[in-house]
Amino acid sequence: MAFRGQDDPGEMYIQDNVTHPDHRRHGITRALIETVAHRGKTRAVYEQTLL
Known part of the structure; x- marks a missing residue:
């Protein structure tokens, strides 16, 4: 899940x-986080925090 900060929309949190254990070590989560991070940058997000 990714969401923007309530106090500052320039912040984004990913948590x-x-x-699933059967699909680990294939880069799925990395690809998802990279995609979300890229989309955040195109929407004026300047800080991203992985929780």
Whole structure:
């Protein structure tokens, strides 16, 4: 899940990203986080925090 900061929309938080054990070590979570991070940058997000 990714969401923008309530006090500052330039902040984005990414949390609770889990890959099923049968699909780990294939870069799924990395690809998801990279995609979310890229989209955040295109939407004026200047700070991203992985929780």
